[in-house]
Amino acid sequence: MALSLSGSSSSTSSVSGSSFPRPIDLRATQIALPFNSHERIRPVSTSLSLVSQRRHLARPLNAHPNPKVSIVASAATIVAPEVSETADVAVEDYEQLAKDLDGASPLAIMDKALEKFGNDIAIAFSGAEDVALIEYARLTGRPFRVFSLDTGRLNPETYQFFDAVEKHYGIHIEYMFPDAVEVQALVRNKGLFSFYEDGHQECCRVRKVRPLRRALKGLRAWITGQRKDQSPGTRSEVPVVQVDPVFEGLDGGVGSLIKWNPVANVSGIDIWNFLRAMNVPVNALHAQGYVSIGCEPCTRPVLPGQHEREGRWWWEDAKAKECGLHKGNLKQEEGSHNGNGNGGVHANGTTTDADIFESQNLVALTRAGIENLAKLESRKEAWLVVLYAPWCQFCQAMEGSYLELADKLAGSGVKVGKFRADGEQKEYAKQQLQLGSFPTILFFPKHSPKPIKYPSEKRDVDSLMAFVNALR
Incomplete structure (x- = not known):
């Protein structure tokens, strides 16, 4: 699958190789690369400080292409120049780092994340109020990447919002899509709305979790918009940074992916005050009573006094409102293996979860x-x-x-x-x-x-x- 590249820049200077006619101010440049880039970042000379390296040896990967250059429309993945800054993969105590950053501002946490991981980190954008993450990334002046999961069942307003965000920031969001064969099999076997009867986990696994897993396999870290006040049942203890408990990163294996949650300690009210102050685009659904926004069949407006997550999968257990992207938040309760709110536990100790590892070759x-x-x-x-x-x-x-x-x-x-x-x-x-x-x-x-x-x-x-x- 081809992906788009995100980018914005106020500079139109042409850059080639590793020779630069003049320094480039990254505070006017936002950078993104495709997930499937095969060329990794190369270390630079140690004779320069890290700040100097970043400011003078980085190429504006997200700069708008020269309009005279012909780009084949079907080739969505463009060969992007390199950034001469190596990702920091040194072993680190992330529990301690989370404690150290717990009182830091979202901007400081975002800056630390982008500084440490460079091109190997990306912002997960859902099409809701986590546009704040993109704004914080812009304010750092550092290179950043943005990706989103297109499940094929989003509201029209969400697609329009994606377009507005791309134009506002001058970027191209890297979209990940579900496997067409898997979606086809699910719909043919169980219909378009099976999740109303047997829970949302199976549909979310096909349309969201597996595409996300593919995306994260090309990264060493990712940035989410999780907040502690979003879901008291599952997110009340979300740290600002953690070793991802569910997904694997570029190197594979447990601990190969780091998850950053810069707004974990920020309230929803403060997020909206920030968005208004910065005058950034927002999803039109928010004005219609939608707070937490997902797929169209599984999202509805909330009434005054209702918690924002009550608008998601409203037919299920209110204590377990996760689609699987942040399943590590779910706590195992006594007598329950998974706590996902969909499956019960039989007397013999097995669960009624939808099975996994389904393939004709298995x-x-x-x-x-x-x-x-x-x-x-x-x-x-x-x-x-x-x-x-x-x-x-x-x-x-x-x-x-x-x-x-x-x-x-x-x-x-x-x-x-x-x-x-x-x-x-x-x-x-x-x-x-x-x-x-x-x-x-x-x-x-x-x-x-x-x-x-x-x-x-x-x-x-x-x-x-x-x-x-x-x-x-």
Whole structure:
């Protein structure tokens, strides 16, 4: 999928290579790159200070192109120049950093985030009041990127708002879209409005969570508009910066993505005072009583005195109003595995969550099936099997990678399977299948009876493929 590039600049100077005719003032330049850029940022000479490097060695990636240059309309991803500033990937105690920044202003937090991660961080823009994030980024004078998830079911006013924001800031938002085949399968199998009957999680997973996961795999950090007062049931303890508990970043594995929440400690009233003071565009739906804005079928205005999140998924548990993008906010309560407000818990300890790892190239193994597989001393084909639980956020985080792996291994002589190992199957999996935590990944070789456990926390496609290739 092609992505757009965002950019604004008051400079029209032409820049090429790494030689510059004169310094460029980044306070007049906003920068964004496509998520799928294959060229990483290169370090610069240590003879200059970081500030000097940023001000004099950066190219205006988001500057409007020369109108004389012909750009093919279908090639939405433009080859962008580099910024000679390397991302800071040093190990850091983010819990301590969150404490240090807890009393800082949103502008200071935004400035710190952009300073640390450069081109490897992007602002998540939902089309609501988090336009404040873009305004704070502009005020820092630093390069920044903006992306948004287009679910295909947004209000017309939201699309118009996207356009207004792009024109106001002179940028192009990087849009991420759901997989057309997945959307088609969901609608054909369950209809357009199945979420009113069985909860919003499945639809959100297809239309929002998986596209977001793809976007974040190209980043080391992202910036959200979460606030503590948005949802007392799920966001009351949101820190200003944290290691993302659900999604993986560019390097893969737990801890590979940092999540910044610059307005976590800001009230909704103060956000709106800021937007009015800065005279920035806002979504026209706000004037119609909408406060928290999502997809059209799942969002409605709120009445005076109602909390803003009551306008989202109003038919569900008011304590768990999350679509999955911030599922790490959900706390597990006693007697409940997931607390998402949609699925209950059976007496045997399993949940009614919608299943994950669904693919025609992936085999769902029953208890009898995996017992037989484990007993075989010689198999016709090797097997890769994940032991999982649908409610497990780490299983959900690796779903896209595992499905892609299954597609790659189709017809290769390695079968890819899954075994749901929670509930009444958990004790068996712990005793017989080396289950320690979810997910556990096992490789069953062709000519060896004992399965080999995948030892790494990295669950990206390349890491999993390297594991398979080393053993098959």
